[in-house]
Amino acid sequence: MDEKTYLETYDHHHFDTPLFSVDGLLYTYHEQQLKVLLVKRSNHPDKDKWGVPGGFIDKQLDNSLEDTVTRKLKEKTGIIPPYIEQLKTLGNNHRDKRGWSVTTCYTALMAHQDCSANSSAVSDAQWVNLDDLPEMDLAFDHEELIQLGRERLKQKALYSIVPAYALPEKFTLPQLQHLHELLIGKKIQKKSFRRRIEQADLLIETNEKVSDGGRPATLYRMKNESGGYTFIRNLG
Amino acid sequence: MDEKTYLETYDHHHFDTPLFSVDGLLYTYHEQQLKVLLVKRSNHPDKDKWGVPGGFIDKQLDNSLEDTVTRKLKEKTGIIPPYIEQLKTLGNNHRDKRGWSVTTCYTALMAHQDCSANSSAVSDAQWVNLDDLPEMDLAFDHEELIQLGRERLKQKALYSIVPAYALPEKFTLPQLQHLHELLIGKKIQKKSFRRRIEQADLLIETNEKVSDGGRPATLYRMKNESGGYTFIRNLG
DNA sequence: CCAATAGTGTCTATCAGACATTATCTA
DNA sequence: TAGATAATGTCTGATAGACACTATTGG
Numbered sequence: 001m002d003e004k005t006y007l008e009t010y011d012h013h014h015f016d017t018p019l020f021s022v023d024g025l026l027y028t029y030h031e032q033q034l035k036v037l038l039v040k041r042s043n044h045p046d047k048d049k050w051g052v053p054g055g056f057i058d059k060q061l062d063n064s065l066e067d068t069v070t071r072k073l074k075e076k077t078g079i080i081p082p083y084i085e086q087l088k089t090l091g092n093n094h095r096d097k098r099g100w101s102v103t104t105c106y107t108a109l110m111a112h113q114d115c116s117a118n119s120s121a122v123s124d125a126q127w128v129n130l131d132d133l134p135e136m137d138l139a140f141d142h143e144e145l146i147q148l149g150r151e152r153l154k155q156k157a158l159y160s161i162v163p164a165y166a167l168p169e170k171f172t173l174p175q176l177q178h179l180h181e182l183l184i185g186k187k188i189q190k191k192s193f194r195r196r197i198e199q200a201d202l203l204i205e206t207n208e209k210v211s212d213g214g215r216p217a218t219l220y221r222m223k224n225e226s227g228g229y230t231f232i233r234n235l236g
Numbered sequence: 237m238d239e240k241t242y243l244e245t246y247d248h249h250h251f252d253t254p255l256f257s258v259d260g261l262l263y264t265y266h267e268q269q270l271k272v273l274l275v276k277r278s279n280h281p282d283k284d285k286w287g288v289p290g291g292f293i294d295k296q297l298d299n300s301l302e303d304t305v306t307r308k309l310k311e312k313t314g315i316i317p318p319y320i321e322q323l324k325t326l327g328n329n330h331r332d333k334r335g336w337s338v339t340t341c342y343t344a345l346m347a348h349q350d351c352s353a354n355s356s357a358v359s360d361a362q363w364v365n366l367d368d369l370p371e372m373d374l375a376f377d378h379e380e381l382i383q384l385g386r387e388r389l390k391q392k393a394l395y396s397i398v399p400a401y402a403l404p405e406k407f408t409l410p411q412l413q414h415l416h417e418l419l420i421g422k423k424i425q426k427k428s429f430r431r432r433i434e435q436a437d438l439l440i441e442t443n444e445k446v447s448d449g450g451r452p453a454t455l456y457r458m459k460n461e462s463g464g465y466t467f468i469r470n471l472g
Numbered sequence: 473c474c475a476a477t478a479g480t481g482t483c484t485a486t487c488a489g490a491c492a493t494t495a496t497c498t499a
Numbered sequence: 500t501a502g503a504t505a506a507t508g509t510c511t512g513a514t515a516g517a518c519a520c521t522a523t524t525g526g
Binding site: 020057064088092093233 | 324325326
Binding site: 424427435445447467469470 | 514515523
């Protein structure tokens with residue numbers, strides 16, 4: 001049989017294909033805490049449990065996996081998060097009651113204020129503090145996935161300023177530093193933190209300042225390419 | 237409908253599932269060059285072209301994606317490579333003529349000498365120098381995948397000694413350094429390279445030495461946990 | 473001896489850690 | 500002015516880069 005004939009008679013249902021989904025682990029930083037977006041499942045299995053946004057690819061709508069995760073996250077937040085990166089693909093025969101199942105997970109970051117799920121009209125999506133997850137009995141292995149994403153963010157905090165995407169467009173250095181400290185799990189020397197950011201020229205200083213009870217802090221914006229910058233030496 | 241009824245009547249063929257495969261990018265170092273294992277495709281599509289080892293999951297044989305890639309690599313090499321790590325999942329509607337297709341790729345390393353594909357009896361698998369790939373017209377997007385894996389290995393070379401898994405069990409520091417230089421694409425200071433490995437106590441010195449025309453070099457073995465060690469400061 | 477490769481000594485530059493000091497706001 | 504928070508100055512320590520030097524083999 002030549003390839004043309006093969007393709008004409010090909011039916012992908014013949015293959016031993018697992019269930020395949022795409023999940024988006026969307027984190028943000030709000031009120032000094034790290035939060036993740038959860039949605040209430042409206043379908044079986046694990047109906048009515050909370051889980052991360054995600055679902056199946058739509059062969060009509062999506063040209064790539066990135067399209068799928070972007071579409072799913074936009075459905076729940078109203079916007080496309082400014083930072084989306086593939087985390088890991090998990091596949092085995094026990095994570096889903098329906099049998100062999102694969103999920104490709106993405107880590108995403110956005111500002112809390114930019115998310116329409118904050119609206120009181122939305123009841124099937126909410127930001128949840130990561131410390132509160134153990135009591136929530138999430139769907140499938142989603143709690144494990146969220147911890148995996150958090151580990152990745154910790155690494156990012158050690159050698160980049162990617163966590164800044166979890167902040168509003170304009171933010172202060174003390175805010176960013178606190179977020180990094182939260183992710184890394186220990187205090188950072190203020191001087192070290194500022195030095196490396198200044199030397200790598202990653203931020204744009206604005207004229208604005210905001211006060212938090214003491215001397216007002218300068219607001220900064222990220223430069224376009226700063227998310228891709230990696231320091232040659234880690235913090236911690 | 238309750239969950240029990242749902243699961244009893246569930247048929248995964250109802251879903252808009254893409255084709256899903258697992259690929260193993262297996263690299264090694266031999267005769268001063270970086271090589272990747274290719275196998276000749278025996279089935280459509282892209283029949284008779286060369287590509288990386290991989291295939292579909294087998295719901296009977298595999299409990300996880302790692303099982304799948306391990307099984308596929310063992311089929312072609314005779315052993316399970318000592319280093320296997322997930323690289324990336326690529327999914328879109330144009331990489332496979334059959335339509336929407338997803339592949340989860342793993343990067344793997346092993347010693348050239350340990351691979352039974354070197355046997356003259358094997359004609360459907362071969363190690364190919366990475367520089368020779370452009371002339372080979374590989375199947376699907378496999379050339380791109382191989383470059384992605386190579387990029388990841390370059391990063392590993394900057395902050396770990398993971399590339400050592402591409403060498404025989406016993407190897408010399410000049411061998412390892414040359415492999416790192418190949419991956420990074422530039423010369424490393426001999427002193428810097430040795431210092432960091434010694435300080436982190438990553439290798440076991442053997443009594444044996446091998447000569448390469450000058451003063452014989454000491455053979456070393458990796459410690460068990462050394463693959464997981466990351467330096468806090470990069471080379472380069 | 474020389475050529476070749478392995479391995480060390482040592483100086484410098486860079487950058488994170490520590491921590492004291494100064495600056496700028498509000499009450 | 501006191502209290503709080505932001506931002507800086509400056510010393511130390513760790514470690515990579517540079518490069519000269521010594522060591523050990525074969526011919």
